[in-house]
Amino acid sequence: MTNELPYDFMKAEKSAAELLRKYGVETPEHIRLEDMAYDLGVRIVEAPLKGAAARLLRYGKNATIRVSNAERYSTRRRFSVAHELGHFMLYHGHSIEFVCSDFDMHDWYQAKGNERIANAFAGELLLPRFLVEKRCDVKEVNFEPVKAIADEFQTSLTATAIRFIRFCPEMCAVLFSMDSKVKWVYKGNDFWPYIRIGKSLDKRTLAYFFFQGKTLPNDPEDVDAEAWLDSDRLGDLEEVVEHSIGFSRLGAVLTLIWIRP
């Protein structure tokens, strides 16, 4: 899938952008989620929550968002709040209760329906296009600019990488692998080759080494294009640049693939 977004996504992003305008956001520090939520009539509670990452409970025009205090990473908690705020703002469903799992939010490219739309809302709210796009205009595609944006906006590396790919003018993609298999792919502008979801990682990829218990190199490296790409007609394309980061706690690898111009 390319980064051309369906109508519902665009609507969700527009709604988040309107919120940013409403609160005069000019810098990342101005994205004060709890205060925005409160002004909109939503309380945020960090407390125990069994079997879910977050929950939205409506009471008429008001609501409470409960975020599990078991989540260790503040960036993920922040995404959870923005995601639930998305359900609230977009009036999803008629139920007063919205319970969202970790999967709904953090394996977000695989999530379905309203969950994906709430993720699109959260993506724009936390990483607004008008602030992020210029930071994605880079000469070399690797995790350095992604990490810098994630630090500045207090967002997870995965959510940031997806936004980075969306706005980066270079031909690049981000992939998430678990159990030595590609779990999801998000392609940027003009990234034409096909990458099959569910394919086993090729031994020539750097990501493969993570699942062999080896340490990944810190820097990007050139790898055989065929190791990642499934298209029959790769033509002159012999190598792509791969930069992979392993998450030991999740047993997963996040990979950036870049086709040099």
Added chain:
Amino acid sequence: MSEEKRYLEMLDALTESLGSSEDQSLEEVTEELIAEGIDVDASISRLMQTVGKCTKAARRQALDRAREERLRTEQRSSALAIEFANLSKARLLKMIREIMSAMPDALSLSFRDLESKSDEDLASILEDLELAKQLAVEEQSHDE
């Protein structure tokens, strides 16, 4: 020259020019301002930027007010969790249903499997509903 002084001078010159501009064309007014040493386009652009900055800063004040109120109400509501944790399941269900029945748009809402939830879940649901309800009551009292 300070930014403020520059704006004031520009506004003075603008007022002066506009004051006697009834019989002048737009070009003549502009020429007069240029003769006063004012780059009209650049000044207007700077002025608009300043207006934009002030507007955004004013909008952010809504967040400062929200923060103050939020911190105040957080202190008041921290006791709720303890209060509800000691209630029986029957009592929790009764209280949740009471709140739900009083909801403004209760007819369009549904809540599945309340009975099957644990006491702990029900207590947290009641707490969250109560917090949202408190906020609704506070907003109503602000409106009145």
